[in-house]
Amino acid sequence: MSNIEILVGSTLGATEYVAEATQPFIEEAGFTTQIHFTPNIGEFDLASEQLWLICISTHGAGDYPDNFRAFAEQLSKLDVQQLSNLRFGLVGVGDSNYDTFCHAAKNLDLLLTKKGALRIGELFTIDVVESPIPEDEVIEWIPSWVKDLNNLVN
Numbered sequence: 650m651s652n653i654e655i656l657v658g659s660t661l662g663a664t665e666y667v668a669e670a671t672q673p674f675i676e677e678a679g680f681t682t683q684i685h686f687t688p689n690i691g692e693f694d695l696a697s698e699q700l701w702l703i704c705i706s707t708h709g710a711g712d713y714p715d716n717f718r719a720f721a722e723q724l725s726k727l728d729v730q731q732l733s734n735l736r737f738g739l740v741g742v743g744d745s746n747y748d749t750f751c752h753a754a755k756n757l758d759l760l761l762t763k764k765g766a767l768r769i770g771e772l773f774t775i776d777v778v779e780s781p782i783p784e785d786e787v788i789e790w791i792p793s794w795v796k797d798l799n800n801l802v803n
C-alpha cells in the first residue's frame with residue numbers, strides 16, 4: 650500500500666483545512682496518508698519512492714507561508730536530480746487581487762521540477778476571492794487527482 654505524504658504550507662490556517670479535506674478521498678482509494686503541518690526534509694526518505702500532495706498558500710508579495718520557508722530553503726539546497734524519486738500533486742491557495750497570485754505554489758512547482766521531481770496532474774489553484782471556503786473547491790478537484798495517482802501507481 651502506498652503512502653501519500655500531505656504537506657501543508659499555511660500562515661493563517663485556511664490551507665490546513667484544504668489539506669485535511671483531501672485525506673478521506675485519498676484513503677478511500679486505498680492509500681494511507683500522513684499530514685505534515687511543518688514539513689522538514691529529514692522526515693522523508695528521498696532514496697525511496699515519494700508521493701506527495703502539497704497544499705500551499707501565498708503570503709507577503711508572492712512568498713512562501715511562514716511554516717514552509719525553512720523547508721523551501723532545504724529543498725533549494727538539494728542537488729539536481731535529488732528529487733527524482735518524487736511524484737507530487739500541487740494545490741495553491743491565493744487571492745487574485747495580488748499580481749503574485751499563487752506564486753508560492755508556482756515557484757515551488759519550478760523548484761521541485763528543477764530537482765528532478767515530476768508533477769501528477771495540473772497545478773490546481775484556488776482563488777479565495779471566488780471561493781471563500783477553499784476546501785469546497787479541493788473536494789471537487791481531488792477525485793480527478795486520485796484517478797491520475799491510481800493510473801501512476803497501478
Ligand SMILES: Cc1cc2nc3c(=O)[nH]c(=O)nc-3n(C[C@H](O)[C@H](O)[C@H](O)COP(=O)(O)O)c2cc1C
Nearest residue numbers: 659660661662663664706707709711743744750751
Ligand atoms: C499579508 C498577506 C499577503 C498575501 N499575499 C498574497 C500573494 O502575494 N499572492 C496570493 O495569491 N495571495 C496572497 N495572500 C492571500 C492568501 O494566500 C490567502 O488569504 C490564503 O487563504 C491564506 O491561506 P492560509 O490561511 O493557509 O495562510 C496574502 C494574504 C495576506 C494576509
